[in-house]
Amino acid sequence: MDRLMQSIKMDINEKLYVKDPESSTLGKKIVEQGILLIYEIGFECFTFKKLGARIGSNESSIYRYFENKHKFLLYLASWYWGWTEYKLVFATHSISDRNEKLKKALEILAQTVEEDKSFTHVNEVVLNKIVISEYSKSYLTKEVDNENKEGYFTIYKRLVDRLSEMIAAVDPEYPYPLSLSSMVMEGTLHQFFLQEHFPALTSCNDKVTPAEYFVDLIFRTLKTKPNG
Amino acid sequence: MDRLMQSIKMDINEKLYVKDPESSTLGKKIVEQGILLIYEIGFECFTFKKLGARIGSNESSIYRYFENKHKFLLYLASWYWGWTEYKLVFATHSISDRNEKLKKALEILAQTVEEDKSFTHVNEVVLNKIVISEYSKSYLTKEVDNENKEGYFTIYKRLVDRLSEMIAAVDPEYPYPLSLSSMVMEGTLHQFFLQEHFPALTSCNDKVTPAEYFVDLIFRTLKTKPNG
DNA sequence: ATAATATGATAGTAATACTATTAGTTTTGC
DNA sequence: GCAAAACTAATAGTATTACTATCATATTAT
Structure with a gap:
């Protein structure tokens, strides 16, 4: 990735934050240290008060960036999936062989995350660990349907869709590309x-x-055909 | 199932409750109405106080049965997986054809749950819906490793193991029977x-x-052999 | 009838998840 | 260089949660 993404900003649903955390030092600090704190004590024990204490700032200041910790988690997840999507598109873009393309996509989605120096204030390795153990909690709520309508899961859904298309490209006869795709996305986190x-x-x-x-x-599941 | 299970009691880890809810009317009421209340308002909003109000009982009385709502969820989950295991063993026991056996097992695990009159105080249909949307929260915590050591997930693990064995019986060469099994168990809930x-x-x-x-x-994944 | 046990009612504590207000500090626009 | 605007910090306050403790009452067992 290197410098390529340095000028790129994640396109995250604006309703997920009150004030864009990318717009200030404090905002970036909230994201940076918030990731580390959630990783350390878990999402249940995580509070804005504790985060405030950690960054030498005030609870109320954090509330000016995020409505509550649930939205904060949704924000971090969107960031993560946006970043993953970028990696996916970038890595598969130039591959014309359908089988190779799908293989590469799966590798990107299921690989162990390595540090990416492009985003200084986000530790992707730790963020990946958070996603593994906390992402499900962002949608396993009574508010999913509303939040889905608000577009809080758009990036994730687009990823499932992209993978599903690659599956269908390899085997257009396969009857369940969407389930296979969503299963991989979820199953990957679960296996980790x-x-x-x-x-x-x-x-x-x-x-x-x-x-x-x-x-x-x-590849056991799909009937692959030679490209042409 | 019918009457067969009427005399059977779920073998649930004793550390999950303070006092066995099966041992009293109040205990059964807590389980029965607890399931319904969690289904209605979601696990996050569920409190013992609300449950007390619903069953015309007191918060403190419920605490005499369960330490906290997390343990309550673990209890309900154990009940559910114990019930599922029973159905699985019962339905596959007499099948000698390995392929048929595995197919039956998958159908039991991934089928839509229907009411079971054997347990009057547990609504299995609703419990299944709770498991779909809340089960992950029972292990996605900072305390998993300890709670795992305490044996809170034993039944679930045994189920993964049983399925994995059936997979291995069908195709002993398949290299990832455990992952396939755990993926099915989790993936089923996710697809629902x-x-x-x-x-x-x-x-x-x-x-x-x-x-x-x-x-x-x-069955696309495994190489099936004729039985013999 | 008495003792033991189970349940109910009330009260209390510390923490959470906020909101509101005010005051001080920085940034910016001119 | 200065005032206005924007931002941040500090404090206080509220309702709810997640309990614990105590005591009274009801039920059951012997």
Whole structure:
């Protein structure tokens, strides 16, 4: 990635914040340290008060950026999926072979995240860990349907759609491309989680990555055709 | 199921409750109405105070059965997975054909839940909906590792293991039976959730059930051999 | 009939998830 | 260089949550 993305700004739904955190030092600090704090103490124990104390700022100041911690999580998730989408598009764009393209996409989606120096205030490695253990909580709520209408999950949905299209391109006869795609997106996070907390429930380990498992699974499932 | 299970009691980890809710009328009422209340207002908004008000009882009385709502959720989940395990074992026990056995197992795990009159105080249909939208929250916490050690997820893990064994029986060469199994268990809940809240992200609908999708997926993935 | 147990009612605490107000500090526009 | 505008910090306050403790009352067991 390197410098390529330095001038790019994530296109995040404006309703997710009160004031754009990218617009000030304090805002960036909130995002930067918020990620670390959620990672350290978990989303349930995370409060704006604690974050304020950590960054030597005030609870009320944070409320001027985010309505509440739920919106903050949605914001971080959007950031993460926007970043992932960028990586996906960038890496697959120039691949014309449909099978190779899908394989690459799966690898991007299921790979272990590495640090990206393009965004100084976001630690992508830690953000990825948050997404693994907290993302589900952002949609498993009574407000999903409304928040979905508000477009809070747009980027994620677009990703599922992109992958689904690549699946359909490889095997247009396959009847369930959307389910396969959404299963990969969710299943990837789940396999990473199991690897860390329930190793007895996954075949992934030091030697087998979720990416390998999913690439194998998808290509067993689809009937690939030669490109033409 | 019918009467068969009327004398059977779920074998739930004793540390999940302070006093066994099966041992009294109030206890059963807590479970029965707790399920309905969580379904109605969601786990985040659910409190013992509200449940007390609903059953015409007192907050403090409920605390005599469950330490907190998190343990209550773990209890309900254990009940659900115990019930599912029973159905699974019962339905597959007598099937000798390995392929048929696995197919049946997948159907049990991914089928839409129907009412079971065996347990009068538990509405399995509603409990299934709770599991779909709340189960992940029971393990996506900072305390997972400890709670796992305490055995709070034993039944679920046993189920993943059972399915994994059936997968391995069908195709002993398949390298990732555990991941496939845990993916099915989690993916099933997820596909049901998507069907309800993000229909654009799933191929499941009125005509295609998650069970069909997963049966198809697993049998595309595995190399089946004739039994012998 | 008495003791033991279960439940109910009330009160109290610390923390959470905010909102409102005010005051001070920086930034900017001219 | 100065005033206005914007931003941040500090404090206080509210309703709710997630409990714990105590005591009274009701039920059941012996």
